[in-house]
Amino acid sequence: MTMIKWFLLAALSAAIAVPFTRPVIAGEFADVLDTPALKSDLAVQSTLTGLTLAGERLVAVGQRGHILYSDDAGQHWQQAQVPVSSDLVAVHFPSPSQGWAVGHDGVVLHSSDAGQTWSRQLDGRQIGPIMLDYYQQQLAGQPDNADLQARVSDAQRMVEEGADKPFLDVWFESDQVGYIIGAFNLIFRTDDGGSHWTPLLERTDNPSALNLYALRPVGGDLFIVGEQGLVMKLDRASGRFNATPTAYNGSFFGITGKPGATLVFGLRGNVFRSIDSGASWTRIDLDLPLSITASSITADGRIVLVSQAGHVLVSVDDGASFQIQPHSALAPVAAAQVAVGGALVLAGTRGLRQLPLE
Template sequence: MKNFKWMALAALAAALALPFTRPVVAAPFGDTLDSPAIQSEKAVSGAFTGLASAGKRLVAVGQRGHIFYSDDAGVRWHQAHVPVSSDLVAVQFPSPTQGWTVGHDGVVLHSDNKGETWSRQLDGRHIGQIMLEHYQRQSAPNEVLLAEAQRMIDEGADKPLLDVWFTDEKTGYVVGAFNLILRTDDGGQTWVPLMDRTDNPGALNFYGMRAIGDDLFIVGEQGLVLKLDPTTQRFVNVPTPYSGSYFGITGTPGAVLVYGLRGNVYRSTDHGANWEKVELGVSSSITTSTVTTEGRIILVSQAGHVMVSADNGATFTQQPQVRLGPTAAVQAIASDVVVVAGTQGLRQLPFE
C-alpha cells in the first residue's frame, strides 16, 4: 500500500513510491531533538509540509525544523527560532497568537507569539513513559497497551506525529502512526494517551484530524474514519464506501469531505452517517485542502491539480493546471488566492 501523505511528509519527492512500515529495528535518534534549526535564508526555498493562519499571519513548517512566517500574504518570509531540527509535518493556530506544530521524533512545539519563537512541550523520548504510567494506573491494565508503551520506551524518540488539532487554546490533540493519539486540556503542559479510546484494533496510521462543525473526525489508512462521541469520549468507527487511505478531512458545517488515494473523495451531509462519492475527474491522490472565508472548498492533488467547490463540496471545478510539484499543504489567504507548500517551497497561487 502506498501511504502517500506520510511518504510526502517524511521523505517528500524522493520517497513517493515507498510504503511506510514500522521499522524492524529502531534507528538511533541522533541529535535532532537537541540541535536548534539552522538559520538560513536559503531554507525558505526548501521543502515545507504544513501551513496555517495565525490571524493575518501565515506560518509554514517543514524539514529540519524550519518554520517561516509571513505578514504580507506570503510575499516575504521570515525564519522563526526553533529549538529542534526534527522534520515538522503539521501546524495549527486555534487563535492568532497560540499555535502548535508536530512532526518526527514525536515532537510537539508551541508558540505564544504568532509563530516567531517556539518551545518544546513533548517529544518521542517521553511519549512511551507517559503511556506506561497512564495505563499502569488503570484499574484493569491493558496488557497490549502496556507492551506497546514499553516498546516505545525501548525504541527511543522515533514516534511520528502527523497532525495536530486544538479546539481552543487549552484543549487539543496530536495523532500519528500506529494509533498514536494524545490529548491535552492545559495547553500542552500535560498529555494523556487515548489509544484505548479509538475503534482502531489494527493500530492503523492516523493521517489527519479536523473539526467540521460540531464533529471531530480522524482519518487514516485502509479507509479508516473515526468520529468523537461526546458522550463516551471515544472515537468510534464511521464506515465509508472506500477501503483505501484517506489523507485529510475538510468541509463546512453542512458537509464533511474525506479525501485520499487515487482522487477518491467522499461527502456526507448527515454527520458521517451516509457518504456519496464526489467525482473529480482526476486519478491523482488528493493530499491537502483549505476553505476560504466565503466557504469555498479547495482540494489539491499530488500532481498539482487545484479543484474548487462553491456548493459545499457537491461538485468541483478544476483550475488551469500549473506546475506545483508535489504539494503537501495549502492555505487560503483571500477569496481567490491560496499559498501552497511542497517540495518546491512556498508560493502564491490565484484561482477562479
C-alpha cells in the same frame, strides 16, 4: 513503517528508518531533538509540509525544523526560532498568538507569539514513559483487563524503541484543549495547553493500530482519518472516536468541509462526502486519478482541494462537485491555505508559492 503520506520524501522517511541523530562532523553526532533548526535563506525553497493561519499571519512548517511565517499573504517569509531540527509535518493555531506544531521523533512544539519563536513541549523520548505510567495506573485498578495489559506491553515496547514515532497532525479547539495524532494509532489529548498529555489509544475504533493522518472539525463534529479507509468521529458523550465506514479501503489524508457537508480525501483522487455528520458517505467523482493531499476554504465558502501534483479543484456547491482550475507550473503540494485577501498559498517539495484563485 508503512507509507505515511506521499509527500514525506526520502529525506523525511529516513527520519523514521534511522536513529534520530544526524552527523555534524565525522565521528560526531548530535540529537536533532536537542539541535536548533539552522537559519537559512533557502528555507523558503525547502520541503514544507504544513501550513495554517495564525490570525492573518501564515505559518508553514517542514523539514529540518524549518518554520516560516508571512505577514503579507505569502509574498515574503521570515524564519522562526525553533529549538529542534526534527522534520515537522503539521501546524495549527486556535488563536492568533497560540499555536502548536508536530512532527517526527514525537516532537510537539508550542508558540505563544504567533509563530516567531517556539519551545518544545513533548518529544519521543517522553511518549513511552507517559503511556507506560498512565496505563499501569489504569491496570492497577483493573488487573484482569486484557486490553489494559496489552496497552502496558505496547508502552513498554515504545520505551525500549525510543523516539522514532512521528506525530502527523495537531488540532486545538482552544488555547487549552487539543489533540495530537500519529503513526500506529498514537493519539493524545491535553487540557492545559500542552503542559500535560493523556494517551487515548484505547478510545479509538482502530484495533489494527493503523496510522492516523489527519484530525479536523467540521461543524460541531471532530473527525480523524487514516490508513485503509479509516474514518472516525468523536462521540463527545463517551470520549471515544467511533468508526464511520466509507466504501473505500485506501488511505485518507485529510478532512475538510462546512456545517452540513463533510469531505474526506486521499489516494487516487478518492473523495467522499457526508451530509449527515458522517452517518453515510457518497463518493465525489473528480475525474482526476491523483491523490488529494491538501484543502482549504475561501472566505466566501468555496471548498478547495489540491492534488499531489498541484492541480487545484474548487467547489461552489459545498463539495457536491469540483472544477479543475487552469494554471501552469504544476509542482508537488503537501499543504494549502487561502490567505487573507484570497490568494491560495501552497507548500510542498519546492517550498512555498502563491496562486490566484479564479
